[in-house]
Amino acid sequence: MTLAAAPDAASPTAGPPPPGTEVPLRGRFRRLLTPSILxxxxxxxxxxxxxxxxxxxxxxxxxxxxxxxxxxPTGEFLLGTDTLGRDVLSxxxxxxxxxxxxxxxxxxxxxxxxxxxxxxxxxxxxxVDAVLMRLADITMAFPSILLAMAVAAALGPxxxxxxxxxxxxxxxxxxxxxxxxxxxxxxxxxxxxxxxxGMSRLRTLRKHVLPHALTPVLVSATMDLGMIIILVAxxxxxxxxxxxxxxxxxxxxxxxxxxxxxxxIAAGPGLAMVTIVLAVNFLGDSLRDVLDVRxxxx
Amino acid sequence: xxxATDDERxxxxxxxxxxxxxxxxxxxxxxxxxDLTVRRGETVAVVGESGSGxxxxxxxxxGLLAPNGAVTxxxxxxxxTDLLALPERRxxxxxxxxxxxxxxxxxSNLNPLVPVGRQISEIFRIHGVATxxxxxxxxxxxxxxxxIPDPGHRYRQYPHEFSGGMRQRVLIAMxxxxxxxxxxxxxxxSALDVTVQKIVLDLLxxxxxxxxxxxLLVTHDLALAAERADRVVVxxxxxxxxxxxxxxxxxxPQDDYTRRLLAAAPSMATDSLVDGGTPTxxxxxxxxxxxxxxxxxxxxxxxxREQFLAVDDVSFSVPRGRTVGIVGESGSGxxxxxxxxxxxxxxxxxxxxxxxxxxxxxxxxxxFAFRRRVQPVFQNPYAALDPRYxxxxxxxxxxxxxxxxxxxxxxxxxxxxxxxVALDPALADRYPHELSGGQRQxxxxxxxxxxxxxxxxxxxxxxxxxxxxxxxxxDLLVELQRRLGLSYVFISHDLAVVRILCHHVHVMRDGRIVxxxxxxxxxxxxxxxxxxxxxxxxxxxxxxxxxxxxxTA
Numbered sequence: 001m002t003l004a005a006a007p008d009a010a011s012p013t014a015g016p017p018p019p020g021t022e023v024p025l026r027g028r029f030r031r032l033l034t035p036s037i038l039x040x041x042x043x044x045x046x047x048x049x050x051x052x053x054x055x056x057x058x059x060x061x062x063x064x065x066x067x068x069x070x071x072x073p074t075g076e077f078l079l080g081t082d083t084l085g086r087d088v089l090s091x092x093x094x095x096x097x098x099x100x101x102x103x104x105x106x107x108x109x110x111x112x113x114x115x116x117x118x119x120x121x122x123x124x125x126x127x128v129d130a131v132l133m134r135l136a137d138i139t140m141a142f143p144s145i146l147l148a149m150a151v152a153a154a155l156g157p158x159x160x161x162x163x164x165x166x167x168x169x170x171x172x173x174x175x176x177x178x179x180x181x182x183x184x185x186x187x188x189x190x191x192x193x194x195x196x197x198g199m200s201r202l203r204t205l206r207k208h209v210l211p212h213a214l215t216p217v218l219v220s221a222t223m224d225l226g227m228i229i230i231l232v233a234x235x236x237x238x239x240x241x242x243x244x245x246x247x248x249x250x251x252x253x254x255x256x257x258x259x260x261x262x263x264x265i266a267a268g269p270g271l272a273m274v275t276i277v278l279a280v281n282f283l284g285d286s287l288r289d290v291l292d293v294r295x296x297x298x
Numbered sequence: 299x300x301x302a303t304d305d306e307r308x309x310x311x312x313x314x315x316x317x318x319x320x321x322x323x324x325x326x327x328x329x330x331x332x333d334l335t336v337r338r339g340e341t342v343a344v345v346g347e348s349g350s351g352x353x354x355x356x357x358x359x360x361g362l363l364a365p366n367g368a369v370t371x372x373x374x375x376x377x378x379t380d381l382l383a384l385p386e387r388r389x390x391x392x393x394x395x396x397x398x399x400x401x402x403x404x405x406s407n408l409n410p411l412v413p414v415g416r417q418i419s420e421i422f423r424i425h426g427v428a429t430x431x432x433x434x435x436x437x438x439x440x441x442x443x444x445x446i447p448d449p450g451h452r453y454r455q456y457p458h459e460f461s462g463g464m465r466q467r468v469l470i471a472m473x474x475x476x477x478x479x480x481x482x483x484x485x486x487x488s489a490l491d492v493t494v495q496k497i498v499l500d501l502l503x504x505x506x507x508x509x510x511x512x513x514l515l516v517t518h519d520l521a522l523a524a525e526r527a528d529r530v531v532v533x534x535x536x537x538x539x540x541x542x543x544x545x546x547x548x549x550x551p552q553d554d555y556t557r558r559l560l561a562a563a564p565s566m567a568t569d570s571l572v573d574g575g576t577p578t579x580x581x582x583x584x585x586x587x588x589x590x591x592x593x594x595x596x597x598x599x600x601x602x603r604e605q606f607l608a609v610d611d612v613s614f615s616v617p618r619g620r621t622v623g624i625v626g627e628s629g630s631g632x633x634x635x636x637x638x639x640x641x642x643x644x645x646x647x648x649x650x651x652x653x654x655x656x657x658x659x660x661x662x663x664x665x666f667a668f669r670r671r672v673q674p675v676f677q678n679p680y681a682a683l684d685p686r687y688x689x690x691x692x693x694x695x696x697x698x699x700x701x702x703x704x705x706x707x708x709x710x711x712x713x714x715x716x717x718x719v720a721l722d723p724a725l726a727d728r729y730p731h732e733l734s735g736g737q738r739q740x741x742x743x744x745x746x747x748x749x750x751x752x753x754x755x756x757x758x759x760x761x762x763x764x765x766x767x768x769x770x771x772x773d774l775l776v777e778l779q780r781r782l783g784l785s786y787v788f789i790s791h792d793l794a795v796v797r798i799l800c801h802h803v804h805v806m807r808d809g810r811i812v813x814x815x816x817x818x819x820x821x822x823x824x825x826x827x828x829x830x831x832x833x834x835x836x837x838x839x840x841x842x843x844x845x846x847x848x849x850t851a
Contacts (some may be wrong), residue, residue, distance in 0.1 A: 189676040190684040198669035199694040208684050
């Protein structure tokens with residue numbers, strides 16, 4: 001055998017890697033430990049603990065009268081009491097068990113539905129693409145809160161229905177995002193190469209196309225989680241989501257809005273929402289920095 | 299080409315230049331102690347493979363290094379001024395005015411939103427040479443001088459209305475707008491077809507000679523450097539390994555790397571890698587008869603649908619165990635032909651007879667079975683492998699799809715295939731980004747061979763590789779053909795490579811085959827005008843000793 005046995009002299013590591021090279025993730029994670037990320041992660045971790053141990057952490061029963069009505073924050077009631085004398089802090093802590101899992105489930109299902117629709121549309125093209133994408137366009141033509149209100153109103157109030165309403169409004173964002181990705185990925189040579197060995201279209205999509213398209217969806221979903229938390233609360237605030245006496249944050253703010261001068265009733269859930277939304281946005285930003293090749297510094 | 303000047307001081311003097319980039323893996327030296335001199339009016343070529351530091355060297359002169367790069371040692375003296383000591387504001391006055399730049403990619407270096415003419419007159423305004431109407435007139439004059447017809451009209455057009463060669467002329471016009479003393483041309487024609495390349499380089503020569511401008515030509519193409527430069531500087535791994543007058547370097551290279559580079563670069567004088575032999579009596583493995591491909595195109599927003607003919611009545615055959623080359627420039631239809639041969643693109647009409655059976659219109663299990671027998675290797679070693687899968691997974695995949703063997707048998711086959719392309723089987727666990735370009739292309743070949751195909755379609759399979767690596771892959775292809783009896787369809791724009799690898803060559807232009815023949819006869823005595831044009835456009839370099847003798851058949 002006279003094959004040139006010497007492996008090709010790899011060009012030395014001089015200069016930036018050629019375009020198309022994927023830099024290993026390990027190196028990119030090293031840039032992660034910035035203050036905003038650590039703060040975001042700490043807040044999110046704290047809220048996860050709250051969800052897990054709300055029963056232990058809450059000083060009172062969130063549904064029972066615990067003291068005098070409309071007590072301002074005191075040493076006994078850290079965030080005051082509401083119109084019925086229930087402890088606001090206990091209700092906020094228990095409310096986290098409703099608001100945050102619902103938001104997480106909503107975003108996950110919306111991303112999943114959107115990804116499947118977008119992937120099918122982008123990969124198969126033609127009439128399938130045209131129909132699915134016009135559907136997405138029509139959905140996106142409505143202001144999201146308005147459409148979600150309409151769907152929730154049609155289904156009737158309740159947290160499950162507001163979950164459905166938001167998924168209906170939100171999937172097109174991911175469908176469009178992933179479709180664009182797929183359109184460019186399916187022209188890559190390794191996809192053509194998969195076709196040339198006779199791999200089925202579905203398997204090609206699953207093995208060689210989708211995995212490359214999911215990163216932006218993951219990033220975008222994380223960034224959107226904050227908005228979804230607010231949207232869930234908004235529907236409850238408008239009376240279309242969770243109903244009293246549920247300690248869902250939006251519903252609590254509604255109760256607080258009737259008692260303007262007893263600011264603590266709305267401030268409790270409001271502050272809770274601010275902390276988690278900010279923390280999630282910080283995390284989403286940094287996740288994008290790590291995963292998104294377009295913002296990668298050389 | 300050297301213009302006599304009273305001033306004998308060199309125009310550009312670089313000594314001991316070291317450039318380092320800070321990366322996540324620590325500092326990397328891209329240029330190490332490079333020395334370079336450019337005298338007034340002469341053309342100096344910097345030759346090297348990718349990663350040799352030649353482009354970094356050019357950017358350092360202009361002070362345009364990437365933000366993470368810095369000059370850590372050495373000096374750059376331009377016309378008596380130390381450029382490295384110059385503050386940014388004064389450097390701006392040098393860039394564009396006294397040192398012009400012609401960048402590589404004509405597609406991305408013009409602003410698509412600004413008319414071409416305004417992009418040129420902007421240079422005059424920036425450097426205070428001319429403003430308003432005067433700037434406009436000078437820009438039009440300049441467009442005319444780089445050979446753009448009807449420059450007054452073209453002045454108002456946008457970059458997308460120009461072809462690649464025309465855009466490169468515009469970039470040359472911009473580089474030369476202020477009649478600089480030095481023009482840095484960084485791979486000015488790498489993105490262009492060979493016939494266009496010749497026209498553009500001739501133009502560059504003519505203009506710089508008439509202006510007395512010195513040229514620093516950065517290129518990977520040794521033959522091109524030999525043809526165009528007075529002196530050649532060879533770079534390897536950041537260091538200058540050889541430098542001297544072109545003829546001397548080519549005739550009597552002192553450095554070992556230069557010698558290897560010269561030996562590896564295929565030229566029209568290199569011996570063929572395959573023996574001509576007698577045509578085999580057996581029936582050809584593939585016979586293409588009257589193949590056509592039309593694409594519907596729409597002219598304008600409401601225009602009528604029209605048919606664009608990408609491949610027009612193409613017929614040829616591929617004898618078993620032989621290599622058939624298809625040569626052409628971009629848009630000639632050669633890649634579309636490859637896609638139809640691979641059944642990746644349906645043909646509009648015509649037959650592809652594979653082993654006595656028409657395979658156009660195959661579907662389902664028949665198509666699946668056909669795929670085992672014809673496999674592709676594509677151009678780009680960086681795009682051809684899915685970065686998420688290891689080398690082993692990539693090579694095994696065809697076996698999995700066709701359900702060949704158990705997992706253990708597949709593992710053994712993968713190791714065997716990797717050994718066959720001269721790769722260490724231990725590489726099976728590596729990911730593509732850990733491999734060099736040549737290693738990746740070997741993996742792509744191993745994958746193509748996994749199903750024991752009879753025909754391999756090589757679509758520009760060596761075009762993106764550095765010349766030394768390219769030579770190794772060509773040797774590998776020839777060796778595999780001899781051992782496995784493979785038939786190749788080799789699609790390329792590079793006539794020199796086609797000449798040494800193929801038994802039979804077809805020249806394509808605008809979707810048609812204009813000339814066919816064995817490389818020996820076709821290249822020695824081309825009949826069609828276009829073939830002659832192609833051959834004349836290839837940079838032949840300075841005469842080499844072996845060229846004095848008659849070309850080998």
